[in-house]
Amino acid sequence: MRIPIRILIDEYQSHLYRIAFNICKNREDAEDIVQDTFVQYHIANKEYDDESHIRAWLMRVTINKSRNTLRSFWRKHRQSLESYMEELNFPDSQSEELFEAVMKLPEKQRTVIHLFYYEDYSIKEIADILKLSKSNVKTRLTRGRAMLKEQLKEAWNDEQS
Numbered sequence: 001m002r003i004p005i006r007i008l009i010d011e012y013q014s015h016l017y018r019i020a021f022n023i024c025k026n027r028e029d030a031e032d033i034v035q036d037t038f039v040q041y042h043i044a045n046k047e048y049d050d051e052s053h054i055r056a057w058l059m060r061v062t063i064n065k066s067r068n069t070l071r072s073f074w075r076k077h078r079q080s081l082e083s084y085m086e087e088l089n090f091p092d093s094q095s096e097e098l099f100e101a102v103m104k105l106p107e108k109q110r111t112v113i114h115l116f117y118y119e120d121y122s123i124k125e126i127a128d129i130l131k132l133s134k135s136n137v138k139t140r141l142t143r144g145r146a147m148l149k150e151q152l153k154e155a156w157n158d159e160q161s
Contacts, residue, residue, distance in 0.1 A: 001048050009038055012055065016062045023066035033065045101151045109144030112137055 016037060020030035040061055041054075048054045090096040102113055115121045115129065123141070127134045 001050055001054070002045075003051065003054055005038060005042050008041065008054070008058070012058055013038075016058060019059060019062050020066045023063065024069055029069050030066075033062060033069060036065055037061045097155065098148075098152070101148055101155075104151065105144055105147055109140050109147060112140040113144040113148070116141060 013034060016034045017030050020033040021027065024030050024033070037058055041058065048057065090099065102110060102117075105113060111130065112126055115126045116123070121129065123134050123137050126132075127137045130137070132140075
């Protein structure tokens with residue numbers, strides 16, 4: 001027996017997510033694990049006796065992937081932004097505040113801001129690295145700068161009050 005993956009996703013996604021989240025205690029890891037479980041089902045392309053065997057297989061794979069995630073090198077060596085910030089040396093408090101603001105940006109903007117200002121890559125080089133168009137990189141830079149300006153303005157206004 002083989003059930004189409006779309007039906008399995010509709011039926012079991014939230015259940016598998018709860019299992020993964022219960023083990024990992026992290027939303028992003030749980031989402032990745034569930035996605036990997038369905039990908040593995042799709043790739044395995046094997047026949048099962050009935051739907052209960054498919055369900056048991058999905059749960060077992062989800063549990064195993066969750067446990068592997070907990071044991072992974074990345075998970076064991078991950079650290080908080082605060083402890084990471086303690087390890088960095090900044091020339092002055094303004095540089096540190098700016099870096100913290102950059103780290104709070106969404107990933108798309110944070111990446112291009114970091115590559116442009118901290119690594120000194122050109123827009124063309126960033127486009128090549130990220131496999132984006134130059135106009136997309138420019139847009140992300142513009143949005144990132146606007147977000148930074150707003151964040152820093154709010155922080156400055158808070159200090160003035």
